[in-house]
Amino acid sequence: MERMAYRLTAPHPAGGTRRQAIVGVVASGNLEVLVERALPPDVCSVEVATSARGFGPVWEAVVADFVARRAAGGLRIAINDSGARPDTVTLRLAQAVRLICAEEP
Amino acid sequence: MAAEVLVDFIQAVIRPGDRVCIEGDNQKQADALAAALAAIDPARVRDLHMVQSGIILPEHLDVFEKGIARRLDYSFSGPQSGRIARLLAAGKIELGAIHTYLELLARYVIDLTPQVALIAAVSSDRQGNLYTGPNTESTPTIVEATSFKGGLVVAQVARVVERVPRVDIPGDQVHFLVETGKPFHIEPLFTRDPAAITETQILVAMLVIKGLYMPYGVRRLNHGIGFNTAAIELLLPTYGEQLGLKGRICTHWALNPHPTLIPAIEAGWVEQIHCFGSEVGMEDYVAARPDVFFTGPDGSLRSNRTLCQTAGLYACDMFIGSTLQIDLQGHSSTVTPSRIAGFGGAPNMGSDPHGRRHASDAWLEAGAQADPATPAPMRRGRKLVVQIGETFGERNQPLFVERLEAVELAERLGLKLAPIMVYADDVTHVVTEEGIANLLLCRGADEREQALRGIAGYTGLGRQRDPKMVERLRQRGIILRPEDLGIDPLDADRSLLAARSMKDLVLASGGLYRPPGRFRNW
Secondary structure, three states: OEEEEEEEEOOOEOOOOOOEEEEEOOOOOOEEEEEEEOOOOOEEEEEEEEOOOOOHHHHHHHHHHHHHHOOOEOEEEEEEEOOOOHHHHHHHHHHHHHHHOOOOO | OOHHHHHHHHHHHOOOOOEEEEOEOOOEEOHHHHHHHHOOOOOOOOOEEEEEEEOOOHHHHHHHHOOOEEEEEEEEOHHHHHHHHHHHHOOOOEEEEEOEHHHHHHHOOOOOOOOEEEEEEEEEOOOOOEEOOOOOOOHHHHHHHHHOOOOEEEEEEEEEOOOOOOOOEOHHHOOEEEEOOOOOEEOOOOOOOHHHOOHHHHHHHHHHHHHHHHHHOOOEEEEOOOHHHHHHHHHHHHHHHHOOOEOOEOOEEEOOOOHHHHHHHHOOOOOEEEOOOOOOOOHHHHHOOOOOEOEOOOOOEOOOHHHHHHHHHHOOOEEEEEOOEEOOOOOEEOOEOOEOOEOEOHHHHOOOOOOOOOOOHHHHHHHHHHOOOOOHHHOOOOOEEEEEOOOEOHHHOEOEOOOOHHHHHHHHHOOOOOOOOEOOOOOOEEEEOOEEEEHHHOOOHHHHHHHHHOOOOOOHHHHOOOHHHHHHHHHOOOEEOOOOOOOOHHHOOHHHOOOOOHHHHHHHOOOOOOOOHHHOOO
């Protein structure tokens, strides 16, 4: 298991009011993403726990693009990864942000 | 002729050095005749020149290993891609060229006319009239070229009957028959199990429908055989319907009877489909839909590869298909040093026909994007040629490469041409999960390269992009991302597929589609 943590300045604050959201599953080639509205609106943190070792630079790039492109400000994100490809990670992160931007039911 | 004397017969009628076609492409195979040819004595017949669409069965290569055949001109070798690469490297095969189907069939009437054609049909009557069933495929063209130029046509049929259900090949073009007692071998190459479609593939399919089919209004098209295009087919009745596109896109097809198109056909999306061949299990479904498919007086499908390839070339506005490798100019190839799968129809479908003279909105719009300076009446349209894939493909191999392995292979084998599937100047768009790159709008090699890097995701080449230039290309609409098209990532979910399993496809067909055993997983 490899662990990585990133804390970035986020240009776009997350919309909506929902406190947390979860998408994905921990299964081979897939990942689980937990997002919580827990930080100042201009900050996003991402913690990764992955079974695939040695992909640090790719994670760093995926996370940086995600925070730059999506409304991720104010979110604390925890990822449990089982060797998902970068395209799956990008899709799950986009889905998580999309889920949390709903209004609190 | 009796089946017991088949090997002796073949040995007697074929001369050393003859040009021989064993019928077979990506679907039906003259398997009994292929086995007989591979069993003849190389001391008596050798150095044959094989001119055939497919290298599919082990026997197709056994003849080279045994020295019965020496020279090869062909199109497709998917199932034998590893072995053919080894035999080529070992010098056992003298390769003429790897063709597209239409190209090789064309050479049958110019400089590669077969002296002997070994063909396959379902049944024959006593006059030799042949019934091919739904898999007519290339048979009429092979027989035409061989029989009318003094060659010999030998047909294998499962049964000789009093009266054939319909005449696909007139008996006076067929010279010898062997009754095998069993159907010819056939591959279900166009069956894709919806259960294996990923969410990323669904996202890419949404990009294609909303970012290409909708703005160009693509009504006449051909799809490749991969999971990406299967996902598009399964999204038409759901996502396509939501976008209000029914009747405005995907109405006329050059396509085999893909099982994954059943939900769209049943939802009334499709007006007409002409087929290269058939697909195992689709016979009854096709026979029940003569309003959509071309069928004969016997009720079953009539396919014709030569005509359908011509239709793909001249009467379709778009080809979209998967590939293995794309370089930074946009050349695309499915060859790796250890696997040579050949082409089949892709380079023909995936090319811009300069002989086309009729207009359509999609064709004119593509032409205008490529060449805005020329006045409209003097401007050629462009066929839309789209390569689609995920940035990391099978076994996590990157789709984008600095140099195609096809080039390396050509150098190693001393080929005059690298086996490029689609040339860069024919490709108009490349689509990955990161977005669409519109190469028609690019001005110059630099823009093309950055447009491709800009959708290459986290592959090595994607990460080395020039971010500023990529952003400028995006502002000019040369790169379109899912968010630019308003695509909701939550929609990239398997619940958006009109069928999620083989059983769903069977149900959608009203029980008429009968998948082959290997796909019956419920």
